[in-house]
Amino acid sequence: MGPRALRTLTPIGRFGWLGAGWDRPDRGPHAPIQAARPAAFLEAPPHPSPHTPAGGRWSPAPPKPVLNPSRIRVIAVGKVRKRWIQDGLEVYLKRLPGLVVSELKDSNPQREAEAILVELRPEERLVVLCEEGELLASEALAERLQGTGSERLAFVIGGADGLAPALKARASWRLSLSPLTFPHELARLLLFEQLYRALSIQQGGAYHRS
Secondary structure (H helix, E strand, O other), X not given: OOOXXXXXXXXXXXXXXXXXXXXXXXXXXXXXXXXXXXXXXXXXXXXXXXXXXXXXXXXXXXXXXXXXXXXXXXXXXXXXXXXXXXXXXXXXXHHOOOOXXXXXXXXXXXXHHHHHHHHOOOOEEEEEEEEEEEEOOXXXXXXXXXXXXXXXXXXXXXXXXEOOHHHHHHOOEEEEOXXXXXXXXXXXXXHHHHHHHHHHHHHOOOXXXX
């Protein structure tokens, strides 16, 4: 058996032996085999969640930022001459504090496009309104605007003859308010209303009813 001393085995019962550890179910020949775990596994704390503070208690994810009207500018070709549209624009401008409107002189689409590019600021993302643009439901538009975060957006509304193709190609986002065709004055009012509706959806307000 080698130089190591033999342990004394004491018989118990007919087939049992005491002293070899076989009297314990967790150490006998039929004991379940367990893989040894490294010390690092036993001591390592669970991976924390991105929203789990140091104390270990779960906290909800931070809310997404809502639409900030002061980071939006509307560049519109031509003036609004209909009084009832002016009244509607004033209503939504009061509900969207900080929203800026820049009016450009109407001409032909090419000259209007040149004036729009001169007016556009380097930090602004160009969004053009056109019939072939992306058509979104109000909830989807609210989510899309919420996903822009802190970006500055410049919504461009063309004149009576629309926007030049070259300007549409330079836009980072082409948006359609409807498959129908509206006068550019009315398109401005519709845009204002949808911006306010998007803000109300993001805030959980009662203005929008799904």
